[in-house]
Amino acid sequence: MIITRTPLRVSFAGGGSDLPSYYEKYGGAVLSTAINKYIYLTMHPYFFKSGYFLKYSEVEHASKVDEIKHPIIREVFRLYGIKGVDFSSSADVPSGNGLSSSSAFTTGLIQLCNAYKELYKTKAEIASEACHVEIEILGEPIGKQDQYACACGGLNFIQFERSGEVTVEKVYLTxxxxxxxxxxxxxxxxxxxxxxxxxxxxxxxxxxxxxxxxxxxxxxxxxxxxxxxxxxxxxxxxxxxxxxxxxxxxxxxxxxxxxxxxxxxxxxxxxxxxxxxxxxxxxxxxxxxxxxxxxxxxxxxxxxxxxxxMPFKFDNKGTTIIHFNKHSLKGIFQ
Structure with a gap:
């Protein structure tokens, strides 16, 4: 079994400048922090060894990836060739809250799939891939700040270049x-x-x-x-x-x-x-x-x-694997 924990974020200034319609012309910048409210994602081999058992705000049984209704799960699983898994999610706060729960979910899911496949990506690479899934594959009219805030953690000044490149500058306080x-x-x-x-x-x-x-x-x-x-x-x-x-x-x-x-x-x-x-x-x-x-x-x-x-503190770790049982990845039938 693998469990990831991904923080939500609070944005202080510059929001909206991370939309491509703006930063591709002018460049953009935001200042934000990750906080200690989290999305938790869990995955392990499915009992029936094929298909999918998915538990989030709904429950899904699917035999093929194309049958998965949840768009983010479907496209990330397709990207990584994930099959035969039991997946579940939970969160500290309800969705639709302005704290970037959707991007935190995407970021955490990419971290989870990399761990499941025993791959490694930096947090910046995970954030970039989350942007690719949400903006380019799913066509969501969103920007790039949330994926980087949730992946990297901490208090950050994030810049969006006209080229699409993103730089994350840690803001260190006394x-x-x-x-x-x-x-x-x-x-x-x-x-x-x-x-x-x-x-x-x-x-x-x-x-x-x-x-x-x-x-x-x-x-x-x-x-x-x-x-x-x-x-x-x-x-x-x-x-x-x-x-x-x-x-x-x-x-x-x-x-x-x-x-x-x-x-x-x-x-x-x-x-x-x-x-x-x-x-x-x-x-x-x-x-x-x-x-x-x-x-x-x-x-x-x-x-x-x-x-x-809702009292909160800052999170400095970003998306994190909090449990990794490598033995379980061999499957429950072996």
Whole structure:
């Protein structure tokens, strides 16, 4: 049996610039971190030695790879020639949350298949392959930041070159700065799940043809670089203002990024002392992130008492194999 653990991610600035419709013209950059909320994937030989037994949010029995309904599982298994396996997945948080659960799943599955086949790829190679599966094979209207954040782990400044090349720069903070940043970030679950595809499709169209929205993305990329520089100077509180500036820009990129209820929660948190925040992922629901100095934590919690808070820490390992029983790979019939 093999088990992989892949972190979800929180993106702070530059989101949207990882879409090819933008970075192929201008180049892009984001600043994000992996967090200690995970997707767990398990695989071992199937009792019947052929076909597939798959357990995720649904249960599937398939005799051939083409019969697998789950698109990511089908295409990754096809890519690696996986057959005769019992596969299952579980997660710390629900899907459709803005924390990159889909890309974490893809990244973890590629790590799992490499281990099952006794192959090795670097984390950057795993991220690149996850992008290939999601964007090129499945045609999802998504960007590249999530795959690299989930695969590599840590606090990163990720750049997207016009050529398509991706570079991951670790952002190293002082011990005090790291603790303050981790401590002063607060996540609240809105209870609204959504598909990012329609929002991203509209955003892609807008940032291809609308000059003002393209300019917004230029500014958002600049904020990612500014945030990196401020954090490296140990100006941790700059996170609040930069999150707020980014949110004001982001909500103009597509019509469904926010709504009156989300705006109300956001304003309530600011009145209670949050220095800034944003809705994670494409928008429309999922998690609200706020930067809040410690003395105002309880006031913000009280102002958002109708939402579920999710405490978290940073993850520095990225996608990881947490259990590998090589003997089991020989199959249960031998």
């Amino acid at each position: 011990s005090d700065g790291y603790h303050r940043l981790e401590n002063n970030l607060m996540l609240f679950y809105t209870g609204i799940t959504r598909s990012a595809s329609s929002i991203l499709q509209e955003q892609k169209s807008n940032t291809t043809h609308d000059t003002k929205k393209i300019e917004n993305l230029h500014k958002m990329v600049g904020l990612a670089g500014n945030l990196r520089d401020e954090l490296l100077r140990n100006n941790i509180d700059a996170m609040g203002e930069i999150l707020h500036q980014g949110w004001l820009l982001k909500r103009e990129l597509a019509s469904k990024v926010t709504n009156p209820q989300i705006n109300d929660w956001y304003e309530r948190a600011l009145r209670a002392g949050a220095l800034g925040g944003k809705l994670l992922g494409a928008g429309g629901g999922g998690f609200l992130l706020f930067y809040v100095q410690e003395q105002n934590h309880q006031r913000v919690r009280d102002s958002l008492s109708d939402l579920k808070e």
